[in-house]
Amino acid sequence: MQTATATWDNLPQILVGALLLNACLAPALVLAFLGLGMPAVIAGVLLGAPGWVALQGYQMGLVEGKAVPLSTLLTAFRHFWTRGVRLGVLGIFLPVVTWLAGILLAPSGLAVPALTIGLLASLLAGCVLVLYAVPLLVAYDHDVATVVRNGAILPGRHINSTVGMVALAVLCSLATIYISSGLMFVLPALYGMFAVNNCRLAIAQEEPL
Numbered sequence: 001m002q003t004a005t006a007t008w009d010n011l012p013q014i015l016v017g018a019l020l021l022n023a024c025l026a027p028a029l030v031l032a033f034l035g036l037g038m039p040a041v042i043a044g045v046l047l048g049a050p051g052w053v054a055l056q057g058y059q060m061g062l063v064e065g066k067a068v069p070l071s072t073l074l075t076a077f078r079h080f081w082t083r084g085v086r087l088g089v090l091g092i093f094l095p096v097v098t099w100l101a102g103i104l105l106a107p108s109g110l111a112v113p114a115l116t117i118g119l120l121a122s123l124l125a126g127c128v129l130v131l132y133a134v135p136l137l138v139a140y141d142h143d144v145a146t147v148v149r150n151g152a153i154l155p156g157r158h159i160n161s162t163v164g165m166v167a168l169a170v171l172c173s174l175a176t177i178y179i180s181s182g183l184m185f186v187l188p189a190l191y192g193m194f195a196v197n198n199c200r201l202a203i204a205q206e207e208p209l
Contacts, residue, residue: 054073
């Protein structure tokens with residue numbers, strides 16, 4: 001309820017944040033539509049990942065009930081850019097390894113098990129990064145190793161909320177696929193509010209990280 005209330009009260013600001021995120025993701029999307037896979041991945045790491053971190057930094061203040069100026073988006077983008085890129089590299093590492101493993105193991109018939117394991121590992125890593133590591137980064141301004149380590153601990157300690165957030169992500173994906181593809185430009189920013197507050201609630205139940 002707190003997240004829904006904060007989202008509704010700050011909806012115009014969140015939509016502005018969505019514009020920044022979409023601007024950061026636009027180069028990667030255009031390159032992907034052109035069939036340029038690797039340049040799209042690089043653009044996503046260099047712009048998309050820091051854009052998401054900046055949005056989460058902005059949203060952290062909103063869910064805390066603070067008056068957050070829009071300039072915070074650009075300030076956070078500059079401040080967290082390097083660490084956002086590093087998190088982006090971590091985010092694509094397992095999918096790339098899985099893809100390469102599928103190519104190398106295809107002749108031996110082990111491609112399907114390798115791809116299945118790699119997909120599950122990639123989803124778990126993505127969950128850790130999106131739900132916990134990034135909010136921890138913007139909340140505490142720690143280094144990447146620290147937020148990834150703490151972010152890997154929290155999902156298991158708060159399994160119910162983690163499963164709920166994953167289910168919400170699945171619902172958002174299904175809504176984008178079956179209702180309107182235009183939702184992909186809005187739902188990530190709305191989901192970010194829930195991700196930030198989910199992490200805040202998890203932290204509140206823990207000893208200082």
